[in-house]
Amino acid sequence: MTTERRRRLHLNAFLMEAGHHEAAWRLPDSNPRADFDLQHWIKLARLAEDAKFDSLFLADGPAVIGTGEFRPPGQLEPLTLLTALSQATSRIGLIATVSSTYNEPYNLARRLASVDHVSGGRAGWNIVTSAGADEAANFGLTDRPAHAERYARADEFLRIAKALWDSWESEAVLADKAAGRYADPGRLHRLDHKGRYFSVAGPLNVERPPQGHPLLVQAGSSEDGREFAARHAEAIFTAHRTYERAADFYADIKARARAAGRDPDGVVVLPGIVPYIGSTEAEARAIAQELDELRVPAYGLRQLAAVFETEPSVFDLDAPLPGFILARPKLEGSQSRSDLIIELAEREQLTVRQVISRIGGGRGHFELVGTPDQVADAVTAWFEGGAADGFNIMAPALPSGLETFIEEVLPILRAKGLFREDYQGTTLREHYGLPIPANQFHHAAG
Amino acid sequence: MTTERRRRLHLNAFLMEAGHHEAAWRLPDSNPRADFDLQHWIKLARLAEDAKFDSLFLADGPAVIGTGEFRPPGQLEPLTLLTALSQATSRIGLIATVSSTYNEPYNLARRLASVDHVSGGRAGWNIVTSAGADEAANFGLTDRPAHAERYARADEFLRIAKALWDSWESEAVLADKAAGRYADPGRLHRLDHKGRYFSVAGPLNVERPPQGHPLLVQAGSSEDGREFAARHAEAIFTAHRTYERAADFYADIKARARAAGRDPDGVVVLPGIVPYIGSTEAEARAIAQELDELRVPAYGLRQLAAVFETEPSVFDLDAPLPGFILARPKLEGSQSRSDLIIELAEREQLTVRQVISRIGGGRGHFELVGTPDQVADAVTAWFEGGAADGFNIMAPALPSGLETFIEEVLPILRAKGLFREDYQGTTLREHYGLPIPANQFHHAAG
Numbered sequence: 001m002t003t004e005r006r007r008r009l010h011l012n013a014f015l016m017e018a019g020h021h022e023a024a025w026r027l028p029d030s031n032p033r034a035d036f037d038l039q040h041w042i043k044l045a046r047l048a049e050d051a052k053f054d055s056l057f058l059a060d061g062p063a064v065i066g067t068g069e070f071r072p073p074g075q076l077e078p079l080t081l082l083t084a085l086s087q088a089t090s091r092i093g094l095i096a097t098v099s100s101t102y103n104e105p106y107n108l109a110r111r112l113a114s115v116d117h118v119s120g121g122r123a124g125w126n127i128v129t130s131a132g133a134d135e136a137a138n139f140g141l142t143d144r145p146a147h148a149e150r151y152a153r154a155d156e157f158l159r160i161a162k163a164l165w166d167s168w169e170s171e172a173v174l175a176d177k178a179a180g181r182y183a184d185p186g187r188l189h190r191l192d193h194k195g196r197y198f199s200v201a202g203p204l205n206v207e208r209p210p211q212g213h214p215l216l217v218q219a220g221s222s223e224d225g226r227e228f229a230a231r232h233a234e235a236i237f238t239a240h241r242t243y244e245r246a247a248d249f250y251a252d253i254k255a256r257a258r259a260a261g262r263d264p265d266g267v268v269v270l271p272g273i274v275p276y277i278g279s280t281e282a283e284a285r286a287i288a289q290e291l292d293e294l295r296v297p298a299y300g301l302r303q304l305a306a307v308f309e310t311e312p313s314v315f316d317l318d319a320p321l322p323g324f325i326l327a328r329p330k331l332e333g334s335q336s337r338s339d340l341i342i343e344l345a346e347r348e349q350l351t352v353r354q355v356i357s358r359i360g361g362g363r364g365h366f367e368l369v370g371t372p373d374q375v376a377d378a379v380t381a382w383f384e385g386g387a388a389d390g391f392n393i394m395a396p397a398l399p400s401g402l403e404t405f406i407e408e409v410l411p412i413l414r415a416k417g418l419f420r421e422d423y424q425g426t427t428l429r430e431h432y433g434l435p436i437p438a439n440q441f442h443h444a445a446g
Numbered sequence: 447m448t449t450e451r452r453r454r455l456h457l458n459a460f461l462m463e464a465g466h467h468e469a470a471w472r473l474p475d476s477n478p479r480a481d482f483d484l485q486h487w488i489k490l491a492r493l494a495e496d497a498k499f500d501s502l503f504l505a506d507g508p509a510v511i512g513t514g515e516f517r518p519p520g521q522l523e524p525l526t527l528l529t530a531l532s533q534a535t536s537r538i539g540l541i542a543t544v545s546s547t548y549n550e551p552y553n554l555a556r557r558l559a560s561v562d563h564v565s566g567g568r569a570g571w572n573i574v575t576s577a578g579a580d581e582a583a584n585f586g587l588t589d590r591p592a593h594a595e596r597y598a599r600a601d602e603f604l605r606i607a608k609a610l611w612d613s614w615e616s617e618a619v620l621a622d623k624a625a626g627r628y629a630d631p632g633r634l635h636r637l638d639h640k641g642r643y644f645s646v647a648g649p650l651n652v653e654r655p656p657q658g659h660p661l662l663v664q665a666g667s668s669e670d671g672r673e674f675a676a677r678h679a680e681a682i683f684t685a686h687r688t689y690e691r692a693a694d695f696y697a698d699i700k701a702r703a704r705a706a707g708r709d710p711d712g713v714v715v716l717p718g719i720v721p722y723i724g725s726t727e728a729e730a731r732a733i734a735q736e737l738d739e740l741r742v743p744a745y746g747l748r749q750l751a752a753v754f755e756t757e758p759s760v761f762d763l764d765a766p767l768p769g770f771i772l773a774r775p776k777l778e779g780s781q782s783r784s785d786l787i788i789e790l791a792e793r794e795q796l797t798v799r800q801v802i803s804r805i806g807g808g809r810g811h812f813e814l815v816g817t818p819d820q821v822a823d824a825v826t827a828w829f830e831g832g833a834a835d836g837f838n839i840m841a842p843a844l845p846s847g848l849e850t851f852i853e854e855v856l857p858i859l860r861a862k863g864l865f866r867e868d869y870q871g872t873t874l875r876e877h878y879g880l881p882i883p884a885n886q887f888h889h890a891a892g
Contacts, residue, residue: 023626025621025623026623027623028623032619032621032623032628033619035653036563036653038563038564062552062553062651063647063651064634064649064650064651065651067629067631068629068631069627069628069629069630069631070627072628072629073628073629073634074614074650074652074653075651076560076563076564076652077553077556077557077559077560079557080525080526080560080561080564081564083530084529084532084533084564086530087534102550102552102553103553104548104585106584107523107548107549110523111525113523114526115526117484118484118522118527134647137646137647138552138647139550139552140644140646141645168520172514173478173479175471175479177471177472177474177476180469180472180516180740180742181515182471182514182517182518182519183518183519184515185513185514185515188513188514188519198586199583199586200583200585200586201509201580203510205507205508205510205520205521206482206520206521206522206523207481207482294626296626
């Protein structure tokens with residue numbers, strides 16, 4: 001037995017209804033009504049918890065996805081779903097995407113604190129600023145707010161949310177039955193925040209959550225996104241197709257965190273991987289190919305058009321991306337996503353049809369097609385080579401893709417001593433090795 | 447066996463942390479940390495479900511209650527708590543208060559639909575317009591919007607929410623794996639609503655909930671509140687201290703519903719009762735007295751001042767209510783609540799101290815102090831005499847007050863054939879005998 005602390009990798013199970021591949025719902029074994037079937041989600045959550053994943057994650061946006069014609073267009077509101085899943089699990093962390101642009105800080109801080117309470121300290125918030133024009137139209141806006149504006153609002157939102165979570169000091173509740181004194185009003189703090197976007201009096205009407213603050217997660221990789229992540233994020237979901245890009249991003253984020261006065265180990269970087277696993281490479285490729293052949297090209301064209309804020313008709317399936325797109329127009333939506341696609345198309349000289357095929361399954365993430373050993377080797381190389389602190393596992397089909405990863409790849413990672421055999425703690429912060437934040441209102445006694 | 451359908455009464459368990467009495471947390475058996483203790487709520491929910499209550503209910507407002515000095519000032523966000531409770535129960539309806547003033551229709555319609563999905567059709571929404579200035583201050587407002595303004599906004603909010611819940615026709619999802627066609631976009635409806643308060647494009651990104659719409663509940667008894675209830679509410683929580691007032695309200699609401707073109711049986715009227723139950727009247731009075739003696743007068747004064755939108759210093763504990771209050775100033779907060787207190791004070795010639803004592807436990811509701819037979823007789827008289835379709839049971843202390851009601855009063859009501867022996871359906875609408883609303887977007891095939 002050694003007391004030396006070995007660096008372990010962290011795994012997040014990024015869940016989706018039938019899987020991350022756009023055509024996953026068409027597979028013979030898929031449940032095409034999985035999106036609103038709680039039993040589907042409970043099954044996935046328990047699968048990930050039994051395998052000792054750090055967390056599970058639900059992406060989200062407040063609008064239907066596309067027209068619904070080619071892919072499930074809706075999903076349960078993710079904090080509601082997480083709350084239900086919190087009662088079917090006991091250890092795994094629970095992370096949901098929620099928009100800082102289309103919520104009020106008081107309401108959202110309260111909901112996240114409440115999920116943290118009912119889950120026993122397992123809530124995480126993936127902060128998004130909501131890039132879609134279709135989302136804006138559900139909230140009275142003719143167009144989404146500008147990119148920089150959204151991040152400025154998110155920054156103020158976060159500062160308020162943190163103060164609200166801190167507004168009850170741990171000594172606030174006296175519960176003195178004999179004296180009839182419930183709480184010490186001097187330890188329930190008002191914010192009286194008046195800022196550019198919000199005015200919030202406080203205190204929050206929920207006791208400080210078990211984790212202090214829910215775990216703060218971020219995924220935008222634009223300049224604004226990285227700066228925001230360096231200030232606030234404790235875990236980062238990111239998309240890179242090559243080791244070099246992932247390693248550059250990793251070094252950049254850690255440096256920015258350090259520059260912001262934070263411990264770089266307090267920011268856990270988790271690139272997404274999309275594993276297609278077979279007992280041979282050929283079998284793995286066949287699994288990927290089966291899914292790719294189920295794609296509907298019209299769907300991919302619409303997706304591509306949405307990223308570049310244009311119409312599907314500007315694309316020719318058998319030609320390269322049009323010149324005005326290669327010129328990288330300034331977009332109000334997701335700049336990191338569009339840059340990633342342009343780079344991929346230029347680097348590999350792809351036609352639009354090929355671009356669609358390449359972004360459809362993994363959406364710009366690292367696709368790993370191979371045997372369990374090959375997948376485990378790639379994971380190990382990224383982790384040990386300084387490109388990742390762990391991974392965001394995006395199974396192309398669910399539950400099958402997650403089951404295969406757990407059954408075939410995890411034992412190899414465990415044999416290498418890279419992944420936990422069991423949970424050591426009970427909270428999401430404990431799984432990621434992150435501390436409970438200090439309370440900004442806490443003063444020494446007296 | 448008879449096929450004649452007997453009218454049965456409906457029961458809602460209005461839950462609170464340690465009970466409805468302001469001093470309940472001080473009782474020796476009370477858990478003063480019940481508010482954030484999920485196990486407390488699960489226990490109460492299972493108690494009510496085992497007793498076959500139609501529903502349980504959580505009140506709410508987005509601000510701390512008072513200063514926290516004399517009574518628990520916070521609570522878990524109620525839709526989060528209901529979602530957790532939905533996984534610990536299987537039949538009982540789950541109703542939460544949520545503000546229409548401090549939420550966006552798209553977000554809230556989605557959350558309610560999601561709770562309805564994960565609970566299997568058991569969600570209800572008690573619509574409040576948020577009367578408090580302390581709530582307004584958490585949402586960037588220097589004061590709450592005016593009373594009529596709040597109701598106009600709520601009306602538009604409801605019309606949008608209903609359209610969003612209807613936006614997926616039941617035939618919308620094809621899930622045609624062979625053809626690769628997931629949904630029929632012609633059956634996913636946009637609203638393109640542009641109104642006075644909101645612009646919402648739609649469709650919702652959640653499939654129509656199992657109940658069509660979550661059950662719509664309302665509690666305001668002002669003129670604006672009654673008109674709103676007649677248009678939208680399917681169940682009404684109301685507060686009356688006398689049979690006459692309750693019967694007047696009942697007749698008025700049913701007439702207004704009829705005038706709005708609705709079936710009056712589609713609006714279930716549930717007055718609140720606060721039962722103090724003892725094996726003798728003297729024992730019941732002793733239970734009430736024990737609680738009253740635990741009151742802190744400073745707390746009651748603050749509560750009274752808040753209702754009348756003034757300062758505690760205007761009151762003299764041993765004098766009547768001051769003249770400017772008896773003159774019924776126009777208030778922006780809850781007018782029905784303030785009217786009720788003035789009427790009580792005038793009818794019984796009460797001092798401020800007595801008023802505080804009378805409104806502290808039951809907050810204007812029907813307090814029933816007596817033996818199980820006396821309580822059951824009063825319930826029966828109101829129900830059979832046309833003052834109620836059922837009751838909102840507000841136990842002064844929890845869980846004890848609910849346990850006693852279930853153990854002592856329910857058997858009497860069941861022996862009279864007035865309350866169910868078991869659930870007949872699985873949804874909240876089924877328990878209350880209310881139909882699934884027609885889908886406004888549904889057209890005949892073709």
